[in-house]
Amino acid sequence: MKLDFLEEPELEFGRHGRHVDIRQGLKMYGPLDTADDDVRRIRIGIVGTQQTIDGLRRWLERCATGVEAKKSRQPNLFPDFPGFGDHSPFQASFEIDDASCRVIPSRELREISNYAHYGALIRGVELLTSEVRALSEEIRPAVVLVALPPELVGLDDDEDDSEEAKVKEAPRGEKEELAYGTDLDLHHMLKAAAMKFGQPIQIVLPTTYDPTARAKTNKLDGQRKLQDEATRAWNLHIALYYKANYRPWRIVRNPNDLKTCFVGINFYRSLDKVNLMTSMAQVYDERGEGVIVRGKPVALKKDDPIPHLSSEDAFTLIVHALTEYRREHKHSPARLVLHKSSNFSADELSGFNRAVEDQRLDTADFLVVEKSFTRLFREGSYPPLRGTLLSLDDRNHVLYTKGSVPYYSTFPGMYVPRSLRFKIAQGDESPRKLAEEILALTKLNWNNTQFDGGEPITMRVARQVGKVLKYVAADGVVQPKYSFYM
16 A cells, blocks of 8 residues: 555646636736637526526625625635626626516416426426527527526435535326426426427526525535635635636646546436436547536346446447537547546456557546545544555555645535545556646536546546436437536
């Protein structure tokens, strides 16, 4: 065994500025794609009731001039929000007018109470989808904010916490299970429906802009923990900036490194629980731009409960991913890094290697990346440092992507952090280099400006995409950009 430590990766922002912290880097240098003489106007649409639309608009107007930091002994963990306007570090502002807003009639929401539980959820999604489509057809905003009416909060039961709109409470009737499965989710259903119009959306809970609003949750204390206002402003504005097709930051790339395409593969079960499908998210090198490819149905073998691709499907999936890479960058990568959530079968390795040879790549690294139960203990009250790397042998390694963060002067978490395990199924790079890349990829989360993300974006995207794609029909529209799924 060998213990090592990786320094916190820097990110690149505007004017070639670099910093380890997302928020401080943006405040000092501005977003990656900002220009000194370029002020951007981002057209925003809003769907909701008159009350939720008014509340959200008022809050965005307040945020435009900045939000004070909460009082804390860790000021780096809770910085102020500098505002979002022409003279802010973003050099961008939102354009919202009455024509950009679509009001859901109160009568329609009252009628929803007449439906059974899942019927109410489905009807609520239909109402929201209709208004999103109308906005998309009439004014085509960069992003549509869905200011979720309180009547629709708590109709589902998803555990994902990556965005504000994941608060659920769903009874499970036997007939409803047979018809729909047990995991209908308003957020994912609405994302899938909006794909048909090519319209990015952002779902916003009432508590995002009104902390006095009570959100239903499945937490034991009945109340979802709310982030401080400045952090909420940071996260929402960055998500909207990214969904408007701008880039806030990227990983710093060594000019001597090979141009690399990172790919994450995960599996998801179809809504009817019959087919097991492949979900794949491709992350374009250091900019973190994701392109989504949906694979073919996968059948489980009787003697193996873990899904695996056939050699031909593995080959096709990677060729498709590399084709999309060339379409975006106008050149081919020299290296492929593949992150997968389960072990590689012999057929998968054969198909992936055949694709690497067919596409004439120089090198390739195939890694199994998953949560680990291995834990280290350090002296004192705090968990191990983020960046701690334990090499068990040449192939098996444990990396702390969450842990104590010196820049924050604390451990920014509530529970004992779990490490990541990565196993090198096949590799050309050193384990340390592969671990450094995983650590850097945890900082490409456009929903969260706190930089100590637990998963690399390859695995986070692949998992998130599957949750949305299960609601898209086999012949339905699948948008290639990650902004339609987050």
